[in-house]
Amino acid sequence: MIERVSVVGLGKLGACIAACAASRGMEVVGVDSNRRNVGLINDGQAPVVEPGLVEMIAANRVRLRATQDYSDAIMGSDLTLIVVPTPSDQDGRFSLAYVLDAAKSIGAALASKSDYHIVSVTSTVLPGSTQAAIVPTLERASGKKCGDAFGVCYNPEFIALGDVIRGLLKPDFVLIGESDTRCGGALERWYESFCENQPPVHRMNFVNAELTKIAVNTFVTTKITFANMLAAICEELPGGDIDVVTAALGADARIGRRYLTGALGYGGPCFPRDNQALAYIARALGCQAALAESTDRSNRTLLDRHVTRIKAAIAPQMTVGVLGVAYKPDTNVVEESQGLVIAQRLAQDGRQVVVFDPYANDSARRILNHSVQYAASLNECVRRCEALIVANPCREFRSLKAADIARRRRPLIVFDFWRILEEGFRHCEWIDYHAVGYGEADSARKARISSIWSSEK
Ligand SMILES: NC(=O)c1ccc[n+]([C@@H]2O[C@H](COP(=O)([O-])OP(=O)(O)OC[C@H]3O[C@@H](n4cnc5c(N)ncnc54)[C@H](O)[C@@H]3O)[C@@H](O)[C@H]2O)c1
Incomplete structure (x- = not known):
């Protein structure tokens, strides 16, 4: 059972994941390229505004720390979650620049680790990204093979800001894209102790998980817009x-x-x-x-x-x-x-x-x-x-x-x-x-609707 976790990226999502994992009794080390975020976590403070986060960090300080040293984080954990930005460009495509930066540093640290390790990408990426870019980057930087010395998962979260802690601890479902069943199974078991409910877990290959993630949000936007x-x-x-x-x-x-x-x-x-x-x-x-x-x-x-x-x-x-x-x-x-x-x-x-x-x-x-x-x-x-x-x-x-x-x-x-x-x-x-959404029964509206039907009279 995985009990030591590292979280790379301590922003709106990553800081909450780190705090939630610590609150569930896990040993957590966070990594962030922003020194301020690292300092705040080590001072028991929240790097972002999110209801309940300050209290959760303060209550779990003994199990939560942060560093800028990837080697320290990777050696001190068995699972690393990548939660860095993937900004969109003009065409709607997500950039992988921050994820690949993180993957290079994680890979370099994995090069000198002998124990098995799981790298899980939480950042939202486009279908094809994990297999085509993230796995090769980790393999090159570590000099090791995915599926052998380490496993890779794509495991996005479905949270809404303002409600992140509840969303993480009580998700509707868990989505896992996996390089192989060893890492997928281990991540599924990790979620059994991370979640406060028992959500259904959907395990699949990378592309299906990557597509599901953006499909969920797109379906919701379509529903909102339909009602509007x-x-x-x-x-x-x-x-x-x-x-x-x-x-x-x-x-x-x-x-x-x-x-x-x-x-x-x-x-x-x-x-x-x-x-x-x-x-x-x-x-x-x-x-x-x-x-x-x-x-x-x-x-x-x-x-x-x-x-x-x-x-x-x-x-x-x-x-x-x-x-x-x-x-x-x-x-x-x-x-x-x-x-x-x-x-x-x-x-x-x-x-x-x-x-x-x-x-x-x-x-x-x-x-x-x-x-x-x-x-x-x-x-x-x-x-x-x-x-x-x-x-x-x-x-x-x-x-x-x-x-x-x-x-x-x-x-x-x-x-x-x-x-x-x-x-x-x-x-x-x-x-x-x-x-929004109320039609006055005024004469202009009445005239307009009756004109549509005037030829039927
Ligand atoms: N915020 C949300 O509601 C939400 C929901 C679902 C998915 N996501 C996805 O999660 C990812 C992160 O989103 P966020 O809102 O937490 O972003 P954020 O900008 O709030 O935080 C990202 C953090 O990563 C750090 N960082 C950047 N590059 C780094 C590196 N190479 N090494 C270490 N740290 C690094 C930044 O300093 C920052 O603290 C994005 O892909 C986003 O699409 C976000």
Whole structure:
């Protein structure tokens, strides 16, 4: 049984894996090219923002340390997880530069290790990468054969930032691509002690695992976008209501309720790029990429539609508050965040914008700089604005009360993109409430739908 693990890359995912492994009683050594991350782990602190991580690192310091010395890490462990970035290029392809750098250093350390070792790639890579590039790099650097002195697995995680620790310890399933059954079997057994649940384990060759990883995220982006398309249709139907439609639609066991909301589009460091990567590999292999490409295009077009709607409803001189600039609640990550893009486009249009996010104000500041203002609290943001956009479904935003808005006796335009605000917002005389996915039964909408059927009369 593997009880000593090294984790290469102590970022958003790797730091959490290292802490979780230590919390499950394993001896963990982390490696990072960034000295700051190594120092923070050794000081018992978290190198990234993630709920529960600081506490977990502090509680397991005796079993968790970090180094910049690969040899120290490889000698002191039997399993090495590679969790370094694989940035996307213009075409949607993932770069292997950081993974191969790590593989060279791991291989060099393996050259002087006599015991069997497993190298497992957690970073998201494109189909074909592990066999064509990562295994040969390890073999060249170590002077040893994969399947003999060491084994290689491709073993991605399916987590969402803000929920990484639960996602790691209680996954829906474990995916293992393996060079041979020895390393695949050992990794499967390792997961038995790592996970708090007993997830099904799917073992396969590298290409199937590599494809499954990006296919999962692409399927979810397609589902999100399908619901967003329905929400746009509901808005044009007098009496249309996306919540009523998705509640019934999701009851079909073939479809399911999750990710079927009808709201702002998807963002973040994984969904958009995994979708584009699937389209890239399909095109590169001479296959149809239309579905993935269309999801990506729709995600952008629907955002343009929302921005146009917001601009039309809010007078240019009004101050606009944007609540939620992280791509989702409980994280400070603003990459591809729809809330951030809305704030940015409004500011570019010359609007006064005040943003608030309980986690992500500082991350937003690095991108938006002085083009917007930053509120220190939810109440301050609401107090300063005449129009309010709720851009992610953060728990804190749900605490807003229509009665408090009414008390200030000033009109407020509200765009509640996730429909999380209390019912009172729809009925308060001071609030002009807009939500995604509801079709007003107004005369223009009624006329449009009846004109479609006029020739049938
Ligand atoms: N963050 C997510 O939600 C998520 C989810 C699933 C998969 N992934 C995948 O996991 C991988 C890592 O993502 P992340 O979000 O943790 O990245 P990150 O940028 O937060 O962290 C990566 C870390 O790797 C370190 N690093 C880079 N090169 C290194 C090297 N040669 N040796 C040692 N350390 C090195 C960096 O200093 C950094 O601390 C990516 O392939 C990503 O696609 C991420």
